Amino acid sequence: MxxxxxxxxxxxxxxxxxxxxxxxxxxxxxxxxxxxxxxxxxxxxxxxxxxxxxxxxxxxxxxxxxxxxxxxxxxxxxxxxxxxxxxxxxxxxxxxxxxxxxxxxxxxxxxxxxxxxxxxxxxxxxxxxxxxxxxxxxxxxxxxxxxxxxxxxxxxxxxxxxxxxxxxxxxxxxxxxxxxxxxxxxxxxxxxxxxxxxxxxxxxxxxxxxxxEELVYNMLPHAAVERIRDGRVVADSYADASVIFIDMVGFTNLAKRVSPGHLVELLNAFFNHADRCAADHGVEKVKTIGDAYLAIAGGNVVSGNSADAAIAFARAVLEGVGELQRVAGTEVGLRVGIHSGPVVGGVIGATRMAYDYWGETVNMAARLESTAPVNGIAISESSWLRANDRSGFGAPHNEMLKGVGETCVYHAGPAPAAVTLPEISRVA
Incomplete structure (x- = not known):
């Protein structure tokens, strides 16, 4: 009052x-x-x-x-x-x-x-x-x-x-x-x-x-909120999107060595850094899954070339690895997988609602991540063909992906650690 x-x-x-x-x-x-x-x-x-x-x-x-x-x-x-x-x-x-x-x-x-x-x-x-x-x-x-x-x-x-x-x-x-x-x-x-x-x-x-309203819009896209208020079903189709899946290497072993408070601070630093990079490059954060970060270019957030936006976002996130290692006090690595193709997005359920994406493109990005070098990027052939900026990627080679089979993949090596994350006090 x-x-x-x-x-x-x-x-x-x-x-x-x-x-x-x-x-x-x-x-x-x-x-x-x-x-x-x-x-x-x-x-x-x-x-x-x-x-x-x-x-x-x-x-x-x-x-x-x-x-x-x-x-x-x-x-x-x-x-x-x-x-x-x-x-x-x-x-x-x-x-x-x-x-x-x-x-x-x-x-x-x-x-x-x-x-x-x-x-x-x-x-x-x-x-x-x-x-x-x-x-x-x-x-x-x-x-x-x-x-x-x-x-x-x-x-x-x-x-x-x-x-x-x-x-x-x-x-x-x-x-x-x-x-x-x-x-x-x-x-x-x-x-x-x-x-x-x-x-x-x-x-x-x-x-x-x-x-x-700010909290709701932080969880759901504006267009989705308006449709939910009107009682309409929220279901969208995107023909050309690029899904980015980022995972922390060796997180399970790291969780055994550090205190829970320290681990939470590390994840918070990682996710906050990724959120800022997403905002800077026109990429939409979808959700976090444990120590993994799922984002999409070309979905609700408008971007030009979705593959270029996804690659630029991934490189920006990898540039913060050095500071993540300083926060963790030990070696920390990230792997990034990117795949481009059609996706379906929408809101399901009536409680704890969130706008999510589904489809083979999402699954493919998660599979590609496991093939990426530590602090590197793995992209599919569809992303490589869509991208204008292909610098740093090596020659194509085939990888055996679980549930997919042999797939043509392009890898980019580790990025220099140049970005400084916000100062976070270390918990013993």
Whole structure:
């Protein structure tokens, strides 16, 4: 929840966002209130000629005309893009309306009072209607509304005192005005508090939603998430993808020699380095399987030549072997297998969902990895034919792959260890 200090959010950026949001949400109510006020003013204008003398009818027509123009201009200003950021428009317009209303009330009472000449302090057209209007329009600005009430009182006294004696009528009128103003101030404060509470809750929920969405998008492609939300099946076919399978050499023996914490740090360093290389080369991480890393070029992440992207990614990962050895404190090696061809991708199941890839291309990449030299790359003939950058690969030769048979394979030797991974403290 956002912290509040002295009636405002502690963070100025949050306060500004709240002011903009609150005023934007109140816009329909301000417009409706303004239209209702104009209709009331029109009703008074129609009734005036029936009860008021021709001379005062002309004066009232002028004042009501000014009030309608001012109220209409005020409502029109709410359709301006800059209105939300300018609460001074509400302040000035409503203060002007109150000023006109005070003079209208004096004329109306002069007409209605025949014997009791000292009732000017009592309003005929209720000022509280405008005060309620201001309480809503300035709800997120309680200090500005308090200032508006003070100026409204000043206008009230300046129009009444010259024609009203300091008797019981004035004091009762002041009590009536102040009690009404107090209620409007309380309403303004209540709207402000409830609005801030609702906004803070909405901000917290939005922050939590963003975290959850980031987590979901970290596990699933954006397009897949949209289809899952719509209840659709997520199944895709990619005709020309390159699958990369990277495995750590001698991991089982290494696990026997080092502590579990040290082993986790080593795997974390390896996977984080591979993640950065994948992001740099437009390759999509599919998953980790124990100490193995499976990635694909040409799947959900768009890449140009998938074979070139896969080879560049593999070389970048192998350049970090030297630092992995430093973290492990012993010899560490990686093998990479790459095969290009069609794959099928999609999401299966309803729990612990992940976007996965299937097909012979994936299996072939895993088989090729076992033939690669330590800290080297093995690619299939299909990847070699697709690739533009074939530097470093030797002559083709046949390898016997389990479940596949004799296969034409190209090998590239160990890469120089040039990349420095993030510093990781060694666990004894």
């Amino acid at each position: 956002q912290a509040v200090q002295h009636g405002r959010f502690a963070d100025p950026a949050v306060e500004a966002r709240f002011q903009e949001t609150a005023r934007a949400l109140r816009l329909p109510f301000v417009r409706i209130y303004g239209v209702l006020f104009m209709l009331v003013a029109l009703a008074y204008s129609i009734a005036n000629p029936i009860f008021v003398s021709p001379e005062d009818t002309a004066r009232l027509a002028l004042l009501f005309g000014c009030m309608l123009i001012l109220a209409g201009a005020y409502i029109a200003s709410t359709f301006w893009d800059g209105y939300v950021a300018r609460p001074g428009l509400d302040f000035a317009a409503l203060l002007g309306i109150v000023f006109l209303l005070g003079h209208i009330n004096l004329i109306l009472f002069d007409e209605l009072i025949a014997l009791q000449e000292e009732m000017h302090a009592v309003g005929v057209m209720n000022r509280l209607a405008v005060s309620a209007f201001a309480a809503v329009a300035l709800a997120s600005r309680p200090r500005l509304f308090a200032l508006w009430l003070l100026l409204d009182l000043t206008v009230f006294l300046s129009t009444v005192l010259p024609v009203q004696s300091h008797g019981a009528g004035l004091w009762y009128a002041l009590l009536s005005y102040l009690s009404g103003a107090g209620i409007m101030l309380a309403i303004n404060f209540a709207i402000d508090r409830s609005s801030r509470g609702a906004f803070a809750l909405a901000e917290a929920l939005e922050a939590e939603r963003a975290k959850n």
